[in-house]
Amino acid sequence: MILQPIVENALLHGITPKHDVGLIRITAEQQGNSYFIYVSDNGYGFPDEVLKSLTERNFSKIETTTTKSGIGLLSTNKRIQYFFGSSYGLSIKHSDFTGSTVGLFLPVK
Numbered sequence: 001m002i003l004q005p006i007v008e009n010a011l012l013h014g015i016t017p018k019h020d021v022g023l024i025r026i027t028a029e030q031q032g033n034s035y036f037i038y039v040s041d042n043g044y045g046f047p048d049e050v051l052k053s054l055t056e057r058n059f060s061k062i063e064t065t066t067t068k069s070g071i072g073l074l075s076t077n078k079r080i081q082y083f084f085g086s087s088y089g090l091s092i093k094h095s096d097f098t099g100s101t102v103g104l105f106l107p108v109k
Contacts, residue, residue, distance in 0.1 A: 011024065015042070025041075038103050045097055051092065077089045
């Protein structure tokens, strides 16, 4: 349930508008006591206003300023922080016209 909304966003908002070949890649690595999971796509990237809110980790602003994007990211971030604490959650590692990479930061348990 943590990865599904991120992959769905990559497909619906990143890949589908391209009308071309799309790629979604999921990678993971462990660093010390943390897991980093990355979902990357080769879509068009996030709209500027959404990207700004995501970069600032201001997920609540996404919910109020956009109509169809960000809700899955908002609920996923809230779910991670509820279970693991505020130091964990989502972050945007990359987003421009070549695609986006969303990172999930989780503890090893």
